[in-house]
Amino acid sequence: MRRVMQTLMVLAVLGAVAGGAVVGFGLFNVSARVGHLPGVSWVLHTTFRNSVRLRASRRDDMPDLADPSLIELGARHYDAACRTCHGAPGETPSATIAAMVPAPPMIATAVADWQPHELHWIVSNGVKMSGMPHWPATRDDDVWPVVAFLVSVQDGMPGDDYAALTDLPAPRAPGDYCLGCHGQGGSDHVPPLEQQSAAYLEMSLRAYLDGTRSSGIMAHAVSEVPAETLGGLAQWFADRPAEGGVLPDMPAERIAEGRALAQAATGDRDVPACQACHGPDASETSELFPDLGRLPAPYLRTQLTLWRDGKRGGGPRADLMRKAAQHLSDSDIEALAAFYATLPPQDGK
Structure with missing residues (x-):
């Protein structure tokens, strides 16, 4: 036994010396032109797949991944943030992308054989040593639009459909880039911006930029805009007329319950009722308070849940909002x- 231990110790020392020589003298060839030794790519890829499947648990919060507005939002983010490496449906890789080691697979290949919760884990966490970044936000609920898009690619989304979701006219006005998602009154998951004050919009954009308000989608979007133009961009949206439209159909009893909650005292003298800041007939008026009237119900549910769960920030009254929302039940939200969602926007901004 002693001889065996001595042999193992000698081998360990020799291994350490060999490893030190590889690092210290640069013996390992890092050239991408040379590529990996035979079998290394298989080991890495197999490790990757098994690691994901070990750690990616099925999610209870999975939304309807067939929701067209969710797919469109995910497609637009993918087009801006991911297409450079993984291409669009039907595309072939450029010579530069094909020369990467490892080469990022084209999107149809990349998403094959993965379950939605596994795709969520990959997009949220990224992959070491591959160039695949983690989601650039601490919250990961806004990964689901990207997953919805990736599932639609699995289902055979043709290139023409992808182009219809993502092609935008050349920008001619400051907010044209943003209108790709926020235009035409927004969607179930993206709010319209025209009814908000310039002060609130600029505050929100800067909160996304500095990370105090978390969203992987918005963190990327705001980084595409020069920081010095954010004030003008906010004013451009605030100057636009708010779009009308038919109010959503909601159960009358739920609306009445929500009205009572919005008007009710919180029991904390430092925390006013929802109505005091957000209307109708707000008494605590400020351009930094958003107008919640006619915002999409799914968007409102998400934001209130984030406030309640301590996952949202941004703005000088963030602590107040977290206190106001901390005791809300799912039913209250x-x-x-x-x-x-059924309250018309307030007059003025």
């Missing part, structure tokens, strides 16, 4: 979302 549903009711408040129904009330404000």
Whole structure:
């Protein structure tokens, strides 16, 4: 036994010396032109797949991944942030992308054989030593639009459909880039911006930029805009007329429940009722308070849940909002979302 231990120790020392020589003298050839030794790529790829499947648990919060507005939002983010490496449906890789080691697979190949919760884990966490970054935000619920898009690619999304979702006219006005998602009154998951004040919009954009308000989608979008133009961009949206439209159909009892919650005292003298800041007939008026009237109910539910769970920040009254939302139940959030989604925007900004 002693001889065996001595042999193992000698081998360990020799291994350490060999490893030190490889590092210290640069013996390992890092040239991408040379590539990996035989078998290394298989080991890395197999490790990757098994690691994901070990750690990616099925999610209870999975939304309807067939929701067209969710797919469109995910496609637009993918086009801006991911297409450079993984291409669009139907595309072939450029010579530069094909020369990468490892070469990022084209999107149809990349998403094959993965379950939605596994795709969520990969997009959220990224992959070491591959150039695949983690989601650039601490919250990961806004990964789901990208997953919805990737599932639609699995289902055979043709290139023409992808182009219809992502092709935009050349920008001619400051906010044209943003209108790709926020135009035509927004969607179930993206709010319209025209009814908000310039002060609130600029505050929100800068919160996304500095990370105090978390969203992987918005963190990328705001980084595409020069920081010195954010004030003008906010003013451009605030100057646009708010779009009308038919109020969503919500159960009358839920609306009434939400109205009562919005008007009710919180029991904390430092925390006013929702109505005091967000209307209708707000008494605590400030251009930094958003107008919640007619915002999409799914968007409102998400934001209220983030506030309640301590996952949202941004703005000088963030602590107040977290205190106001911390005791809301899921049912309360549903009711408040129904009330404000059916409340017309307030006059003035």
